[in-house]
Amino acid sequence: MLAFADEINSLLDKSTLLISSNGGNFHFATSATSLFYERYSWLDENQELYNDNDSLEERLKKYSKYAVSNRELSEMIFVYKNAVEAYGWFELTTLPTSGLLREYNGNSYAKVNDYNFKTLADLENYLHMLFTDSIVNDLLHPKNGTERYCNIDGELYAIPADRGTNITKGEEKYEIISSNADTITFRVTVEILGEWDGNKQPITGYETHDFTYEKIGDKWVFTTFNLVR
Structure with missing residues (x-):
C-alpha cells in the first residue's frame, strides 16, 4: 500500500499540472502537484490516532494496529454476548x-x-x-x-423459570485489557443506576468485571465467567 502511494507520488513529482477541476472548478495554470499526493484520505477519519508530523507510513502503521485491535474487540464482544445468552439459560431464564x-x-x-x-x-x-x-x-x-x-x-x-435482569444495572462498556497468543483478559464495565427520579434512573457508579478467555487445546473458552446484571 505504501509502495503504491510512493509510486503515484513519484510520478506526480515528475509531472506538471496544467488543467485542474479540483473542487468542481476548472482553471488553467501550473499548480504544485504535491496538492494531489496520494495520502489515503480515509485515514483522516481517525485523526485522534496520529501526531501532526506523522508520515504516511507512520499513519498507516498506527491505523493498522488500531484496526486489528478493533476487530479483536468486536470478535470478543460477539463471543461474550453468546456466552451471556447461554449462561442466562441457567441463571435468568x-x-x-x-x-x-x-x-x-x-x-x-x-x-x-x-x-x-x-x-x-x-x-x-x-x-x-x-x-x-x-x-x-x-x-x-x-x-x-x-x-x-x-x-x-x-x-x-x-424446568421453566424466568427471573429477569437486574434493573439497577445500565449500559455496558467493553475493552480488552491484555492479549497474547493464549489468553485474553476481557473487561466489562457496567453502570450502576439509582432510583427513578421521574425522568430516568441516574448513574450512581460503575462496576467492573474481568473475564479470562483462554486457548485450551484447539479452542478458545471462558475460564472465568458470571453475569454482570
Whole structure:
C-alpha cells in the first residue's frame, strides 16, 4: 500500500499540472502537484490516532494496529454476548419450552422447543464451545441446586423459570485489557443506576468485571465467567 502511494507520488513529482477541476472548478495554470499526493484520505477519519508530523507510513502503521485491535474487540464482544445468552439459560431464564409438564426426580419439566438442542448432549456440546469444563459442569450439575435440564425419553426437558435482569444495572462498556497468543483478559464495565427520579434512573457508579478467555487445546473458552446484571 505504501509502495503504491510512493509510486503515484513519484510520478506526480515528475509531472506538471496544467488543467485542474479540483473542487468542481476548472482553471488553467501550473499548480504544485504535491496538492494531489496520494495520502489515503480515509485515514483522516481517525485523526485522534496520529501526531501532526506523522508520515504516511507512520499513519498507516498506527491505523493498522488500531484496526486489528478493533476487530479483536468486536470478535470478543460477539463471543461474550453468546456466552451471556447461554449462561442466562441457567441463571435468568430457560430455553423456550412447550407442552405439558412432566414430573422427573421430584421436579416439573417441560420439553425444550429449540431445534438446535434436541438432547442434553446437544446443549452440553454447545456450552463446551463457550466455557471451560468446570463451568459447564457447574451449570448442568450444580452442587447445591436442582438440575435445570435433563433428558426424558431421549429428549431435552427444562424446568421453566424466568427471573429477569437486574434493573439497577445500565449500559455496558467493553475493552480488552491484555492479549497474547493464549489468553485474553476481557473487561466489562457496567453502570450502576439509582432510583427513578421521574425522568430516568441516574448513574450512581460503575462496576467492573474481568473475564479470562483462554486457548485450551484447539479452542478458545471462558475460564472465568458470571453475569454482570
